[in-house]
Amino acid sequence: MLAAWVAAATPVRAQTPAAVGHSVGLENRDGLFGFSSAPVNVKSDFTSQFKDGNESVLLLRGNCEITHKEKTWTAPLMVLWELPDDGTGQKRILAYMETSSEFSAMESSPGRREQRPFLLVDLETSGLVSLQAIPGRDPIDLPQSADDPAYIRARQRRMESRSNLQQTQYTFESAPMPGGVYLPAPAPRIQQRVTISPKFLGGHLEAKGEISEGSIPPEYVVTLTGGVNIVVDNVPLNVGGQMVLSRVDLTADRAVIWTDANHIDELRGFDIDSNTPFQVYLEGSIVVRQGNNDVRATHAFYDVNQRRGLAMNAELRTLLPDLQGTLRLRAAEVRQMSDTNFHAKDAFFTTSEFGKPKYRIQASDVFLEEKFLGHPDRINPVTGDPEGGTFVATSLNNTIFVDDFPIFVAPYLTGPAENPNIPVRKFNVGYSGMFGTTVETVWDLRPVLGLDLPPNVDLQLQADYLSKRGPGGGLRGLFDVDSELFGQPVHQEGWGQAYYINDHGTDNLGLGRRDLPVYYSDNRGRVIFRDRIDLDQNTWLQAEIGHVFNNDRNFDEQYYEYDWDTQKDLENLLTINHQNDNLTLSALGTIKSDGFNDQTNWLPRGDATLLGKQLFDSPVIWNTHSMVGYGQLKPAEAPPDPTLDPFQALPYFTNSEGLVTMTRHELNAPFDVGPVHVVPYAMGELAYWEEDITGDSLGRAYGTAGIKASVEFAKYMPEVRSTILGLNGLAHKVVFDAEYYYAQSSTSLNNVAQYNQFDDNAQERFRERLVPVELNGNPLPTYMDPRYYAVRSGAGRSVTSPYNELVDDQNTLWLGMRHRWQTKVGPAAAPRIIDWMEFDLGTAIFPQANRDNFGETLGLINSRYAWHVSPRTSFLADGVWDVFSGGQRVWNAGVLHQRTARGSTYLGFRQVEVDTIESQLVTGSFSYVLSPNLYVVTAAAQYDVAEGIDRGETFTITRIGEFFLLHLGFGYDRSRDNVGVALSLEPKFGSYGSSSMQLNSLLGIY
Incomplete structure (x- = not known):
């Protein structure tokens, strides 16, 4: 980086081997550091320019x-700015130094030495600025930028020197001094206690x-031998950007202390303050402890109040809370x-706890x-400390x-x-009847390419080979960063993936679809991107991209079966949301990028919701939701060969489009009659579709009125105790609730196209x-029909x-x-209440059974039971x-036994019976x-008991290294x-506890 500026070399005065250098003149290219007759000589081991x-x-x-x-001036870290020309022809250089020392060669004060926590010096020169480095080698350039934490500190203190303001626990009011030097005011004096004692109890x-x-x-100057402990x-x-008071504990075989001359008679223990010089040289079996840092070495020098030091043959250990482990840094010199x-x-550095x-x-x-990875003003609401502080490691010439x-x-x-x-995140080798011999790898691109990614940004490379299908690969990443949008600070988080495979095989999607051709192209894959941007506390943007290459209807179900069955559908959408108290506003736009799924394009759509609004100081509560949009309902296309991949279009997804609008309003007035809570309510809706299920326009008026009521009873039985059943007193609480409603619609549901999806793509495909x-x-x-099931259960009424x-x-x-039987567990001084047994039972009664429930008055009987025999079982x-003919009869029962983090066991029976479909499964996991x-x-x-065949088995053994x-x-x-x-x-770093989330799916813990 600096090679472009090299002009000449001049010798410098003799230095110790660590600091001996050569001088390089810097040309005035790109406006950096000019020529002068009064040179400014600069020297360092490592440089970066930006x-x-x-x-x-x-x-x-x-x-x-x-x-x-x-x-x-000397310091371990410096920042130099070239300031704009003020018209005098003089070049101005502003230098920032941390823990600096100043030496004067002036006749009035020869040899004078002053030391400060930091210093700003404004230098004027019209001469040469020379950079000095170690002779015999080129200066080492470190890739850095304005985001470097050291530079951020320097820039902050430069700004504070202008405004005489320092927003930290300690105040440094900067004032200009003669000669352009800015000196920080002395920090508040903190009384400190120094204790000197033998290293071992009874030692001499x-x-x-x-x-x-x-x-x-x-x-x-104090010389100590025979084993010493200095506290x-x-x-x-x-600590995390906050100054706290801590203890420094130094142990060694021998030590030398330099401090002021006021403590000659107080060797065992004396008081100093935070501005008193206190330096220590240590030899032999050295241990230095402060906060989360632990340094061990053979020789060391430590300046206590400047918090600077040098350790030889040393090992630094520092606690990393996010990892729940320790970082070890071992070196010839720290x-x-x-x-x-x-x-x-x-x-070398590692998170391994092994000696080797x-x-x-x-x-x-x-x-x-x-370095702070979070927003600089984000505060932990519990501790009040800044959030996001973590250690960042930068290393050169790595193996x-x-x-x-x-x-x-x-x-x-x-x-x-x-x-x-470690570059390898995942390495899988296996065999599958569907894919053949498989090799799947995931690589961290940060070390692979030497990328200097922003904090909380992760970028990975996937590289796979499937012998029956072909080679595949892609990129995936996630981010959680603070950034800017249109000049305003925002918080942004999300993830993305792009994957491609050259597939020369056939798809196996299950019974009846075990040999499906790849219809459109051997080039298969998908792209997903999901992003949330918090503009402020109440406003956020969401953006999504979800696209499968070549309109490939079976790719997701074949290669990403878990995502297909359980995760959110792929969508292309952009939405902005704003919430202010109980008012929520949103605008949404979606575009369909495939033809094989049922989906609605909204071009665009707006929603407004207001909840819990009290009307005119009355007991009446108003809730409302309105929407308006232009919708294009796109039904799924049939596969190229329905004889191989059976398909029948769902009748409520039709080629309809046009204006869609709706407004709903509900009024309710809750009150109590003794112990009974009563809520009468009425709701009305007006809706319009420019095209209905037949392509004609359709308007609908819908109204419902009803009343809800609930009452709670409880009985307390402190005398009920049983060590066998785990009872320490018993309380039985039960809530009875009821709701009656009557609803009328001006048009049948059969006429309404389903613009708003209520199922995921996987359920619609089924x-x-x-x-x-x-x-x-x-x-x-x-x-x-799932739509009429939703009507019977009231899913669309709110x-x-x-x-x-x-x-x-x-x-x-x-x-x-709803019944709850509760007892107490835990220590007698601090017991806690748990649900010992739970039982819920509900049903619906349909007075107009022929219209509403297929001729049966009773329907939708549901129940749930749980008996927690012990905290583990x-x-x-x-x-x-x-109860009507062909209706659903779905139930399951089982026993779950968990041994906390040691594992779990489940054995259960599940029956599904609907019309002619019947399944009876015995399921076990361990x-x-x-x-x-x-x-x-x-x-x-x-x-499967009904068919007398097994449905599948899995077995995994995991070695935890x-x-x-x-x-x-x-x-x-x-x-x-x-x-x-x-x-x-699968890589795992840190302690066993830090990897527990990787094991939760194995242990049945969620």
């Missing part, structure tokens, strides 16, 4: 020194103290430049510095080792310290196959229902009761029944940690007639 606005910036680290006229500590008159001011209390420490700033040479780490990154130079084998080389790495930058596969092409019975189409004439009485059951932190075994199986999870799995899926074997390597 632009901040119209100012050129030079960031220096390690043994930094500036000499100008008769003065020399020898001490010798004397005053050194040669220093200005005089120093008190300094009330030392300021930067230099501490501030509370949160370290530089190590010839080092199983994985490590070895580097020539490692910089460890705290990544697993055991003693080098697996990766990178010239430059940077990222959060809790991420050890319904499109149901008639040709299960009903042999016969028409779908009305009692199996003001805020997202599918307002689903209403019709209805006359219904709902009855229900529960009996569970639930079900729903209809997971267990065979030995702590070593092996996890999981297994699951299903057996220090830095990886090794999974070996077997599986059989009868529906796909597929047998699979897989071996998976």
Whole structure:
């Protein structure tokens, strides 16, 4: 970077080996640092240069020194700005220095030395600015930018020097001094206690103290031998951006202390303050502890109040709360430049706890510095401390080792310290009847390409090979960042994925669809992007992209089956939302990018919702929801060959489009009659569709009125106790509730097109196959139509229902009761209440049974039962029944036993019966940690009692290593007639607890 500016080289004065340098003149290119007759000499180990606005910036680290006229300033870190010409022809350079020392060669004060926590110096020159580096090697350039935490501090203190304002716990009021030097006012004096004692109880500590008159001011020098422990209390420490008072604990075989000359008679313990010099040299079995930092070394020097130090043959340990583990930094030399700033040479760092780490990154130079990943003014509401502070590690000339084998080389790495930058995130090898021999890998692109990604941004590369299908790969990433939009600060989070596979096989989607051709192209894949932008506390944007290549109807179901069955549908949408108290406004636009799913394009749509608005100081509450939009309803297209992939279009998704509008208003007036809570209500709706299910315009008026009531009873039985049943007193609470409503619609639901989806694509795809596969092409019975099931259950009646189409004439009485039997557990001094047993029962009564419930007065009987026999064992059951012929009878019962983090077991029976469809499944699952932190075994199986066949089994054993999870799995899926074997390597770093989320799915814990 600096090579473009090299003009000449001149010798410099002799230095120690770490600081000896050569001088390079910098040409006035790009406006950086000009020519003069009174040179400014600059020296450092590491440099970086960048632009901040119209100012050129030079960031220096390690043994930094500036000499100008008769003065020399030294510091571990410096920032230099070239200031714009003020018209005098003089070049101005503003220099910021941290923990700086100033030496004067003026005749009036020869040898004078002053030390400050930081310093701003304004230099005027018309001469040469020279940069000095170590002779025999080129200056080392560190890729940096205006986001560097050191530069952010420097820029902040520069701004504070202008306004005399410092927004931290301590106030430094900066004032200009003669010669253009800005000096911080002294920090408030904090009383500190120094205690000196033997290293071991009963040890013999020898001490010798004397005053050194040669220093200005005089120093008190103490030499300690025989094992010493030095403790300094009330030392300021930067923790997450806040200054707190901490203890510094130093232990060594031998030590030398330099402090002021006022403590000659107080060797064992004395008081100083935070501005008193206190420096310590240590030798032999050194341990230095402060806050979360622990340094061990053979030789060390430490300046307590400046929080600077140098340790030889050292190891630094610092706690990383997000990892729930420790970062270890071991090096030939570790230099501490501030509370949160370290530089190590010839080092390795790792999160391994082993003495000889199983994985490590070895580097020539490692910089460890705290950086705020969150918004700078985001405060933890509980602690009041800033959020987002974490250590960032930057390293040069890296080699990544697993055991003693080098697996990766990178010239430059940077990222959060809790991420050890191991490039392989996932490595799977297996065999499947559908895909053949498979090799699946995920790579972290930060170390692979040496990317300097912003904090909380993760970018990964997928590279796969499936022998029966072909090669595949793509990118995926996630982000959670603070950024700007139109010049305004915003918070943004989301994720994305792009995947491609050259597929020369056939799809296997289950029984009846085991050999489907890839209809459109061998080039298959998808793109997903989802983003949320918080503009402020009440306003946010959402953007989504979801597209499958080549209108490939079966790609998601084949390659992303879990996402297809359980996750949100792929959509292309943009929405803006604003919420102010109980008012919510939103605008939405969606575009369909495929032809194989049922979807509505909104071009656009607006919604307004107001809830809980009291009318004119009366007991009446008003709730309302209105929407207006232009909708294009696009039904799913049939597959190219319906004989191979059965399909029948759903009748309520038609080619309809046009204006869609609706407004709903509800009034309710809750009151109490003794212990009974009563809520009468009435709701009305006006809706309009420019095109209905037949293509004609349609208007609808809908109204409903009803009354809700509930009452609670309780009985307390403190005398009921049983150690066997786990009862420590018993309370029975029951709530009886009822609702009657009457609804009328001006048009039948049969005339309304379904612009608002109520099912996911996976459920709609199943319904499109149901008639040709299960009903042999016969028409779908009305009692199996999901829209009429929604009408019977009242799913579309509420003001805020997202599918307002689903209403019709209805006359219904709902009855229900909810029982809870509760007891106390825990210590007698602080017991807590738990539900020991739960039982819910409800049903609907239809006075107009022929119209509303297929001729049966009673319907939709539902129940749920749970008996928590112990904190680890529960009996569970639930079900729903209809009593008319062909109605649903769905229920399941089982027992769940969990051993907290050690594992869980479940055994259950499930019956599904609707019309001619019947299934009776016995399901079992098991997971267990065979030995702590070593092996996890999981297994699951299903057996169909009705058909007398097994439905599938899985078995996995996981080896928990220090830095990886090794999974070996077997599986059989009868529906796909597929047998699979897989071996998976998943990186795991830090303590066992930090990886528990990776194991939760194995252990049945969610």
